[in-house]
Amino acid sequence: MTSEMDLWPIGNCQVSALVDRTGRFVWGCVPRVDGDPAFSALLAGDNPETGYWTIELEGAVRTEQSYLRNTAVLVTRHEDATGNAVEIVDFCPRFVRENRPYRPTAFARIVRPVGGSPRIRVALRVATDWGQPTSITTGSNHIRYLMRDQTLRLTTDAPIDRLRAENFFRLERSLHFFLGPDESFSGGLQDVLGVMLDRTTHEWRHWARGLATPVEWQDVVIRAAITLKLCQHEETGAIVAALTTSLPEHADSGRNWDYRYCWIRDAYYTVQALNRLGALDVLESYLEYLRNIVDDARGGHIQPLYGVGGEARIIERIEESLPGYRGMGPVRVGNQAYEQVQHDAYGQIVLCNVQAFFDQRLLRMAGVEDFHALEAVGERAWQVYDQPDAGLWELRTKSFVHTYSAAMCWAACDRLASAARVLGLSDRHEFWTERAATMRETIEQAAWRPETNRVSATFGGDDLDASIIQLLDLRFFAPNDPRFQGTLVAVEEGLRRGSHMLRYATEDDFGLPHTAFNVCTFWLIEALDATGRHEDARALFEEMVARRTPAGLLSEDIDPATGELWGNYPQTYSLVGLINCAVMLSKPWRTLR
Numbered sequence: 001m002t003s004e005m006d007l008w009p010i011g012n013c014q015v016s017a018l019v020d021r022t023g024r025f026v027w028g029c030v031p032r033v034d035g036d037p038a039f040s041a042l043l044a045g046d047n048p049e050t051g052y053w054t055i056e057l058e059g060a061v062r063t064e065q066s067y068l069r070n071t072a073v074l075v076t077r078h079e080d081a082t083g084n085a086v087e088i089v090d091f092c093p094r095f096v097r098e099n100r101p102y103r104p105t106a107f108a109r110i111v112r113p114v115g116g117s118p119r120i121r122v123a124l125r126v127a128t129d130w131g132q133p134t135s136i137t138t139g140s141n142h143i144r145y146l147m148r149d150q151t152l153r154l155t156t157d158a159p160i161d162r163l164r165a166e167n168f169f170r171l172e173r174s175l176h177f178f179l180g181p182d183e184s185f186s187g188g189l190q191d192v193l194g195v196m197l198d199r200t201t202h203e204w205r206h207w208a209r210g211l212a213t214p215v216e217w218q219d220v221v222i223r224a225a226i227t228l229k230l231c232q233h234e235e236t237g238a239i240v241a242a243l244t245t246s247l248p249e250h251a252d253s254g255r256n257w258d259y260r261y262c263w264i265r266d267a268y269y270t271v272q273a274l275n276r277l278g279a280l281d282v283l284e285s286y287l288e289y290l291r292n293i294v295d296d297a298r299g300g301h302i303q304p305l306y307g308v309g310g311e312a313r314i315i316e317r318i319e320e321s322l323p324g325y326r327g328m329g330p331v332r333v334g335n336q337a338y339e340q341v342q343h344d345a346y347g348q349i350v351l352c353n354v355q356a357f358f359d360q361r362l363l364r365m366a367g368v369e370d371f372h373a374l375e376a377v378g379e380r381a382w383q384v385y386d387q388p389d390a391g392l393w394e395l396r397t398k399s400f401v402h403t404y405s406a407a408m409c410w411a412a413c414d415r416l417a418s419a420a421r422v423l424g425l426s427d428r429h430e431f432w433t434e435r436a437a438t439m440r441e442t443i444e445q446a447a448w449r450p451e452t453n454r455v456s457a458t459f460g461g462d463d464l465d466a467s468i469i470q471l472l473d474l475r476f477f478a479p480n481d482p483r484f485q486g487t488l489v490a491v492e493e494g495l496r497r498g499s500h501m502l503r504y505a506t507e508d509d510f511g512l513p514h515t516a517f518n519v520c521t522f523w524l525i526e527a528l529d530a531t532g533r534h535e536d537a538r539a540l541f542e543e544m545v546a547r548r549t550p551a552g553l554l555s556e557d558i559d560p561a562t563g564e565l566w567g568n569y570p571q572t573y574s575l576v577g578l579i580n581c582a583v584m585l586s587k588p589w590r591t592l593r
Helices: 160-165 189-209 218-230 264-276 280-296 344-357 368-384 403-423 426-447 466-471 482-495 518-530 534-546 572-585
Strands: 008-011 016-019 025-030 036-039 052-057 060-067 074-080 085-091 095-097 100-102 107-115 119-125 135-138 142-146 151-156 175-181
Touching (some): 008 218, 095 189, 280 344, 368 403, 466 482, 466 518
Antiparallel strands (some): 008 016, 025 036, 052 119, 151 175
């Protein structure tokens, strides 16, 4: 892996920022994750003129970065060759204040001298309208940045003239920076930011303390879980697929997509993983979001993705003003996939909701009215399960009856039967059981290929696709079913490239794929372990753990030949894989006795 993806996310479940290996803010949108990037340098090529926030040590020769343990608070330490050193603490405030969540559209930085007589330079260049410079106004201890749709205010005890001039000056005391709403800062900046830091640190550690982590790979799991939490827009419960847009799947591929929205599929996998750790707050918030999506669905139709506020229209456009990641455009805003037909969403909605009928820990358990609302989703799954769709890989010009989509629709009806049973609705239990049985029979007949001893990824062909491994996770096949075992052999032989798995190896709208899809490798690891190849699974997982960025995270894709990470970052699918496999492969806690 090269250092290009050496990015450290901070955030508060309202806004987030990516900090690069020099301690520079290079990406961050306001007023929420799908907004206009105030920090756009990540997509601005080699020498961005705006869209970043850097605090530099003059003559720095060494930089070290780490999170405060079990938090999303980042510490960057710069040193020069003569012992001068500074420490920068970056965070987005997040805690409970006056019995309400406090998660402002704000970024806080504290820089401290920790060695010698360091000289620093601070350059804050807020962008607007996708990479354009902002106009500014100043006061005695603040600078206002006039974005197109909002104004951000930097409140600081650093000398304003030196910030405006962007020149080096001696750092003789701690300096504090609060970039947030355009309003007067209440209280003493140093004291208030100190309290915010303490309370934010406590909030993250308290949340992490409630995770049911495995005994092995605890650091891997906790960092992945915290970052998945950062991908939730807490106000609505939506979970975005990644914090970025337009990081290409491989060099100059044109496969540049905007992932700052809530995919029903990705959110399902995120909730599933966090449920395994007992992070029920994410599930409960997301279920509230989903109930509103279901209520608003026209004629029962569910889109593949929605905005974090539940917006249905996410019109895709290209922003010409930014050249793109490492100059590899285009930069896309919005995602046309919202118009696609992807039938697996019906299964994922039911699978997310069904736990609420069983789990007595939840503050709000699901009842009969919730069940009847979900029956409309199940009805839709029944109607479309054997009809063509774009599939989970979102093919833009092709349509097939995808086995994965059909199996997800089956799962919707199968789990509705389970929910009806626990509610004591015997007639509905029988109804959905019969439908699920009919669907299973159809899928088994239409997708099984006896001549090649495998399940096909589509009803109409004999295709290989990593998604059919998921028939195991859905409980459509048992691990010892010869049909699944034959399918696993075929998928591994056809799609595995060294230690990595492709989604598929056939041409799509953009030609042949060049990179492996990280979550598919984790699916393979799960299947290997379930079918008795425990050592192979463990060795492959250790390789994936070693592929993480210095921040302990993964993007969407990886080059099998070089190990370089590509695609949007941090990617929820990939973090889900880290959690699920660690939980599955870890020795139990009782072994420590």
